[in-house]
Amino acid sequence: MSRPQSRLLQTARVAFLITWTLLIAFPLYWTITMALKPKSEWTGTTWFPSKLEWSNFAEVLIPGYGDDGLSFIETPIKDALGPLKDSLVISVGGTLLAVILGTAAAYAISRYRFGGSLLPFNILSVRMFPPIAAIIPLMVMFSTVQLVDSYVALILVYGGLTAPYAVWLTKSFIDDLPRELEEASMLDGNTRLGALTKVTLPLIAGSVATTALFVFIVIWSDFVIAFTLGGTNVEAVSVRIASLTSATQGQLYGPQAALGLIAALPAIVLGLSIQKYLARGLTFGAVKR
Structure with missing residues (x-):
């Protein structure tokens, strides 16, 4: 294979990997941005929240949040x-x-x-x-x-x-x-x-x-x-x-995304904590002596 063809093939591989990575990472990106969006942008097509809204996390984590009128949900949800x-x-x-x-x-x-x-x-x-x-x-x-x-x-x-x-x-x-x-x-x-x-x-x-x-x-x-x-x-x-739904507001996408991110943490933390074992376990038996 000539050098121009080799470079073209390498460029195609890199482009494919970048595209594939973006496709895989897009749901995670959308979940993160949804968790930080204000209620008015839950059903919109904005790619990034106009302002960072942390109340979505408060809705699902803080017991009794909204009793003082801070909640944007008519009936405050139970903490998670x-x-x-x-x-x-x-x-x-x-x-x-x-x-x-x-x-x-x-x-x-x-x-x-x-x-x-x-x-x-x-x-x-x-x-x-x-x-x-x-x-x-x-x-x-x-x-x-x-x-x-x-x-x-x-x-x-x-x-x-x-x-x-x-x-x-x-x-x-x-x-x-x-x-x-x-x-x-x-x-x-x-x-x-x-x-x-x-x-x-x-x-x-x-x-x-x-x-x-x-x-x-x-x-x-x-x-x-x-x-x-x-x-x-x-x-x-x-x-x-x-x-996480409401009779008047339908699906509570913001709190759902926030709780989804929180729910992903245990698996991520566990995976990182045993990373050295994972590297060995996934390759165990790959090399025969």
């Missing part, structure tokens, strides 16, 4: 601290349950071929089944034992539905880990469980962190299950965002 706490409890609990079950099952399948060759596919088929088809039977079942609108029900359902992700992701990482490392540990006097806890788990810690982050985001962003099995006692932040 409760739904944020509920979502955090549900997401952390469901993630821990999915990762523990997924790691144990992945190790048994990878090292002992437990369940035969069809078991991994059967586990994955749980995710092929749409959750909406099972949500009504689950609601009836938890209603029978009086667990609807509770942390226990949501953690159990989310943990069970996301465990297949954890199994498949963790199994691939364990498959890439040489068996000889565990065998050498057992020759030194460790049991199989000791080899798992002292050798295998530390080596795949980054991979487990990657799996946990993926599962956490799946649970945190879900709406249907949280809406069906939740209620007044337990309300996920995704449900609260959808409920």
Whole structure:
């Protein structure tokens, strides 16, 4: 390939990447600007707010905001601290349950071929089944034992539905880990469980962190299950965002965008805090020795 052609190809690649990045970043930009727009510009086509309006955040965060007449909403909305706490409890609990079950099952399948060759596919088929088809039977079942609108029900359902992700992701990482490392540990006097806890788990810690982050985001962003099995006692932040409406003003786009940005923070903070593990987990097994 000649030098002019190579430069043209390089320019086309850069242009494509810039265009693709702008397309991906545009929804985030629109959400940020919407959260900072005054009420009169929510349904307009302005690309940037005429003035920065922080009251959208106050509407969803400050309890009783607007009691002194500051609110631009006729009926002040409930603060979102409760739904944020509920979502955090549900997401952390469901993630821990999915990762523990997924790691144990992945190790048994990878090292002992437990369940035969069809078991991994059967586990994955749980995710092929749409959750909406099972949500009504689950609601009836938890209603029978009086667990609807509770942390226990949501953690159990989310943990069970996301465990297949954890199994498949963790199994691939364990498959890439040489068996000889565990065998050498057992020759030194460790049991199989000791080899798992002292050798295998530390080596795949980054991979487990990657799996946990993926599962956490799946649970945190879900709406249907949280809406069906939740209620007044337990309300996920995704449900609260959808409920920000007014009989006279319609959709409260400003507070919805503000709460959406706040709801994105836990996943961002978690991703940054385990960034060193993510880099290792996402590339684990990519280089064979």
